[in-house]
Amino acid sequence: HATKKTMADHLRKYESLFTLTPQRMRMIVDAFEETLDKGLQKEGEVVPMIPTFVFGWPKGSETGSYVALDLGGTNLRVCLVTLQGGGKFEITQTKYRLSEEQKQEEGEALFDFCAKCLKTFVDSYLADFDLDGATIPLGFTFSYPCEQERIDHGRLIRWTKGFGNPNVEGHDVAAMFRSSLAKFGVPIELVSLINDTTGTLIASQYVNPRTRIGVIFGTGCNAAYMEKIGNIPKIKQLGLPDDGEMAINCEWGAFDSFSHEHLPRTKYDIDIDQSSNKPDEQAFEKCISGRYLGEIFRLVICEMIDDGSIFLGQNTYKIEKPYVLETAFLSLMEADPTDELLTVVGIFTHFYGLETTLAERQFFRALAKLIGTRAARLSACGIAAIVSKMGYLDQGCDVAADGSLYSKYPGFPDRVHQGLTDIFGPKGKNIRTVHAEDGSGVGSAIIAAMTNERR
Numbered sequence: 001h002a003t004k005k006t007m008a009d010h011l012r013k014y015e016s017l018f019t020l021t022p023q024r025m026r027m028i029v030d031a032f033e034e035t036l037d038k039g040l041q042k043e044g045e046v047v048p049m050i051p052t053f054v055f056g057w058p059k060g061s062e063t064g065s066y067v068a069l070d071l072g073g074t075n076l077r078v079c080l081v082t083l084q085g086g087g088k089f090e091i092t093q094t095k096y097r098l099s100e101e102q103k104q105e106e107g108e109a110l111f112d113f114c115a116k117c118l119k120t121f122v123d124s125y126l127a128d129f130d131l132d133g134a135t136i137p138l139g140f141t142f143s144y145p146c147e148q149e150r151i152d153h154g155r156l157i158r159w160t161k162g163f164g165n166p167n168v169e170g171h172d173v174a175a176m177f178r179s180s181l182a183k184f185g186v187p188i189e190l191v192s193l194i195n196d197t198t199g200t201l202i203a204s205q206y207v208n209p210r211t212r213i214g215v216i217f218g219t220g221c222n223a224a225y226m227e228k229i230g231n232i233p234k235i236k237q238l239g240l241p242d243d244g245e246m247a248i249n250c251e252w253g254a255f256d257s258f259s260h261e262h263l264p265r266t267k268y269d270i271d272i273d274q275s276s277n278k279p280d281e282q283a284f285e286k287c288i289s290g291r292y293l294g295e296i297f298r299l300v301i302c303e304m305i306d307d308g309s310i311f312l313g314q315n316t317y318k319i320e321k322p323y324v325l326e327t328a329f330l331s332l333m334e335a336d337p338t339d340e341l342l343t344v345v346g347i348f349t350h351f352y353g354l355e356t357t358l359a360e361r362q363f364f365r366a367l368a369k370l371i372g373t374r375a376a377r378l379s380a381c382g383i384a385a386i387v388s389k390m391g392y393l394d395q396g397c398d399v400a401a402d403g404s405l406y407s408k409y410p411g412f413p414d415r416v417h418q419g420l421t422d423i424f425g426p427k428g429k430n431i432r433t434v435h436a437e438d439g440s441g442v443g444s445a446i447i448a449a450m451t452n453e454r455r
């Protein structure tokens with residue numbers, strides 16, 4: 001009969017499941033680039049490549065005070081942004097955590113909640129503003145795929161990141177939000193509706209002219225970049241000048257959805273997908289973003305519990321509940337500075353009532369590293385697809401990045417950079433990711449200012 005597998009044997013198995021070779025990455029990049037092009041050609045493609053009606057880069061001279069509201073996935077943020085010109089700004093913000101219930105309640109209730117938070121913010125921070133009957137311009141950062149006809153409009157194509165509020169998909173969220181603002185008498189005028197990636201792209205370019213791409217690694221994963229209007233065939237009928245520019249919100253989290261031909265999905269990825277509220281959708285995002293990495297890890301653990309490899313004789317019900325293992329725990333495990341892996345001990349005893357051996361803890365940390373590294377390398381594939389499509393490699397460019405996964409997961413940026421070098425060779429070093437903090441809020445304000453100037 002077979003001898004008992006050691007933790008090292010288990011690790012080898014997961015290494016082969018989660019490791020992405022440079023060759024495999026290049027294949028993904030090629031398919032990705034093709035998908036991006038398709039999305040620009042016509043409506044209704046898997047990766048929708050949404051025209052944002054943000055025309056070109058900011059001048060840097062935009063000024064004024066704007067309120068920005070950011071509905072991101074985990075938190076609702078309200079900011080007051082004062083643009084001072086010359087690439088300078090000031091920002092004051094408050095955060096409200098969204099409960100899982102709020103992500104499923106009636107759509108109107110969600111927007112009412114946003115309006116009420118705005119009202120509280122206006123009452124406490126803007127009491128001194130002499131409005132004199134005027135309204136404060138608002139940039140609304142709503143980071144779900146919306147089809148736009150103009151900047152202050154957006155029809156929700158579909159919810160992502162676990163949201164499921166009824167009666168919003170297919171509706172103009174700007175109009176819904178305006179009626180909530182009116183209901184609560186908030187003296188605010190929605191002037192622009194954007195995505196956090198577009199905000200990050202624009203805010204970052206305002207301070208760093210090398211910025212060409214904006215990427216978010218948070219609850220979800222997505223990117224935006226600036227495209228020549230002539231290269232967006234699907235909006236030809238608008239008659240905009242071909243040599244003008246417009247930001248594109250890729251909604252790249254949808255890459256490889258439905259067909260599942262390109263990404264090396266494991267059975268854990270498939271399990272997450274099939275038990276999600278949106279099976280088959282957001283295939284790329286489900287391998288990468290903060291909402292799912294902890295769950296991938298947990299599913300591996302559950303498999304090992306089931307086949308009797310770990311926690312024999314212990315009560316494992318706590319860790320067997322879906323989504324109880326947060327991605328932040330993977331960060332903590334990877335960052336554990338002690339030889340005995342005491343942080344890992346703490347996580348397992350405190351949250352799940354489980355005893356661990358040192359060999360198990362070393363395995364858990366190695367597993368976290370595999371899952372976190374795969375996410376970073378897949379992200380590099382998406383960035384590489386835009387870089388290659390736009391011809392940015394030789395000159396190089398900066399990629400503005402934000403989100404907790406990017407800013408808090410140890411080594412995530414380095415792993416993305418390594419991925420880019422694996423794809424492009426030494427020239428991959430020309431592409432640098434840069435942390436762009438508060439991009440969604442500041443970007444929203446800058447775009448609101450750009451919109452006001454165009455009017």
Ligand code: ADP
Nearest residue numbers: 072073074218219290291327328331403404408
């Ligand atoms: P948003 O919801 O606006 O994208 P964040 O950028 O903060 O907000 O992303 C939240 C996601 O990041 C959650 O899915 C959460 O699990 C994950 N996360 C939070 N803290 C960490 C951390 N320390 N390391 C890795 N992921 C984290």
